[in-house]
Amino acid sequence: MNLFEYVRPASVAEAIAAAGEPNSAYLGAGTNLLDLMKGGALTPARLVDLTHLPDLGSIETLPDGSTRIGALVKNAALAHDTDFAKRFPVVAEALLSGASAQLRNAATVGGNLMQRTRCPYFTDTASACNKRQPGSGCDAIGGENRSHAVLGWSENCIAVHPSDFCVALTALGAIVEIEGTTGRREVPITEFFLLPGDTPEKETVLEAGEMIVAVRLPAEAAKLAANQRYLKVRERTSYAFALASAAAALTIENGAITEARLALGGVAPKPWRASEAEAALVGKAPGKEAFAAAAEAAFAEAKPSGDNAYKIELGKRVVARVLAMAAAGTPERMPALPASAFAPLPEGVVNV
């Protein structure tokens, strides 16, 4: 690890001022950042430790009915907040399907949004990586890319965003509250993350020194609580990143879908809102046919970026399944294996 300066600001303003210096990084729990520093993939000159800041650690319901989650709320604390989990079950399920209990106990909301890709060429400093070193090339292309993106990638970067939490937030239309030297701004999560294009090193709209102070879920998202699920397919039963995942929320009235929310994880450089699929669902009767059509719509633009064509087929199946699960209703209790293919399933959901 390189020598770096450690700053522990007492206020958000101090933090922003400190992080405005070039080559600074905010430090949340460090579960991602410190690993990358130990491996030499990131070498910030200064760490601005956010974890001692006051007032960023609470979950509040605002007068307009929206819910505001402070950037320092721990992943586990959020998922286990009973009131929150009741109102936004898909978010809790997504959180609990990520990482391990120990990591969730430590990891912060802000850090989860800002975690970096697990593309092994990004981590491996001997590889060319446009994200780590702009203009150096992309060794994932033509390399070991079975878990890389099938949607939204560019010739410059084919990496996926690894977060589960963000997929659920994207489905529910969360808003990211940002603070910087020029003040506060709010950005819908769908616009917060950027596609790689020619600048894969630029992953979000955050400008130098800007920090996430909170994430807000709008009041209307809570109305979808009765029918929402997260499903994550992975290479082992737990403690693995998604090969393909999806968050779905539905409103079903009189036998027809009146509102649909769908976001995909593990398949794109950012948490992927599947708007065409959502549109395809509205007005349809919930059922295999509608879900299959939505799955097709969600991956209509997909193309393999390497040895990963299977993810397109897999992604479609994940979408069809998560929609069926959501249509069957949010379970009373969080399954012991959240978001797992092996969590209890309502009848008729599996293709026999």
Added chain:
Amino acid sequence: MSDAIPMPGGRNRFGSNSGQPLTRRDGVLKVTGAATFAADNHPDRLLHAVTAGATVSRGRVTFLDVEAAKAHPGVVAVITPENRPPLAMDPDEKPTRFSFRTEVLQDDTVRYAGQPIALVVAETLEAATEGARLLSPRYEEEPARHGFDAVDTYEPEAVGVGAPAKVGKGDVEAGLAAATRRVEVRYETPGQYHNAMEPHAIVAEWDGDRVTLDTPNQALVMSTGAFAAWFGIPAENVTIRSPFLGGGFGSKAIIFGGQVLAILAARMLQRPVKLALRRDQMYGPVGHRGATRQEMRLGIDDEGRLTALDHLTTSATSSFEEFLEPASNASLNTYATPALLARHKAVRWDIGTPGPMRAPGEASGSAVLESAMDEAAFAAGLDPLEFRLRNYAETDPASGKRFSAKALRECYADGAKRFGWAGRPLAPGQMRDETGRLVGWGMGTALFHAPMFQAEAKATLRADGTALVETAGADMGQGAWTALHQIAADGLGLAISMVEFHSGHSGLPDGGIAGGSGHTATAGSALHAAGTDAIAKLSELAVGDERSPLFGAGNVGVEARDGRLYRADDPERSESYAEILARAGLSEIGGAGQGARDPASAEERAMFSHGAVFAEVKVDPDLGQIKVSRLVGAFAAGRIINPRLASSQLYGGMIWGLGFALEEQAVHDRRSGRIMNANIAEYHVPVNADVPEMDVILVPEDDPYVNPLGIKGVGEIGITGTVGAIANAVWHATGIRARRFPIGIADMLTRPQAA
């Protein structure tokens, strides 16, 4: 052997300690953090060493920025091939049977990614790490050779540790020609890494020409000689302390270059030096299970009997050393067949040298043998268990010898019963659970040889009635401290609480190798013999002394029990050890013992542990995710010293098998050859949620030939059988034979989806 363990009446009369499910003696130390592992040692004036690893797989180092590294605050020395002090041994030499060619900065060649190309020593670990990073090496790179189809194969002389590369009997081609059905299949297994929880570490401290090493080691006394050879000092000048190992699995039996360099740095700088590998540094320099490609040909007659079995493995090794996964040899001892061929080819890749990893050869070989047998059973229209019973080997197929003991039929029966195997449909894709997930059942035969090495031990009876027993054994977490202690106490006729047990230090009598599933049998025999030797001496004192109630019992004999000697024909006449010693005016009396296989029984008998593993898997028919939902293993492995620990070993082995079947693999970049998942986030091993309800059945087995105590081993057999059972269950659920491990989601998606 004069010091073979005397067993009254020729049968094992065993004391009260063995057979008890004692919990691990080291358990509390470990869960409270009081156990000191090698890297927990911090002698005064300690320096930290970090190796810089090559980032190319083949070529030459042309530049290292030594100045930048040296300029980093805290860096004390940078050792490269330019300035490395001389060593007493050529790095291509092999001082022991378990020595591999290794890298000690002998030149600027790079033979694999991750190979140490420099050593940076600093006042802190952080400074050494950053110093190593600052070296920013440059290379003259050559293309990496990797992949079975990318390089030529060659015919090796030996596989594993000195096993023949080709063994056979009968005429395989004739057997295949005569068969009514043939199964010809090709499977592949990837490189797998031991990933012991405790990374390799060493703390070296010199005192003149003596050196003390804190380092986890599976073969303490042998390793003193190996380390000594590097430094041109006598073996007795090397002391290794290895009280605890956080897992070894074969990777801590072999000395690697980094250890030598740390010791060298300590001598050069005249300060203690610690080197502790990072997780990623364990992918290359410290061995792995080599990748294999295996081709099997089975011939079956009308009755479902094998007419021929041909197992050809191509094993991958490094460009400069040979350790070839002896996978085909797994087919030598399991099924009866008139014609049998186990042969190996080899390929050289630009990788670190493979090495023995838990069940070397057997794990990969049995995975494929059991899968191929399953394919053959289906081809023959037979239930997989029935098919195996038809091909049951009454004598060892390879050698024709009788088995020392073989309770495999009982394993099959007990396992099948516990699992509920009866009624399994023959065809795949027939079973569903209540939610519609595909369900499959598979089985496999487990087999592992029951070797013994050489070990010595000492036992000392003390005036207060307690005893001390000593052997330089290794507890890697398998529970050796506990099981060996139990055996030692029995040898002395004492309750375990009266016996102090010393181990894990090279100054003690040679405890042999903790490997090959032979440690309990070997070191245990030595300890038991040492105890009985001490008791024999004590008896001599008593029976020859008129004042003893045992006087004159020389002919009828005495029995040692609970700290007393009893006349064999009259239990009313007895005397305590303490009384005998006190009367003789002795403060203690010592005995010595050895453990080794009796050559005569080795000549006459084939010796194996056996087992049968049954697996149930569930596969999501749409998503392809696989989960093992039940595992039952029934094992017959001679006398079980501690059923709790033995079961744990078997559970652990079976879970390892689950990882082999569904998760473990090193992913190499196809161009650079670098391992892209050299960390345990991305190199998957089973997590708790993967591990299903499991049953281990310890099938009673009395083996009078393996050793007088009747002990075999349980450390490795659990993997064998399990991999095949799971792969076969996946096929039974889905109809898909992936024929490539690990079996994953992408393999399952080829199954057409129901509408």
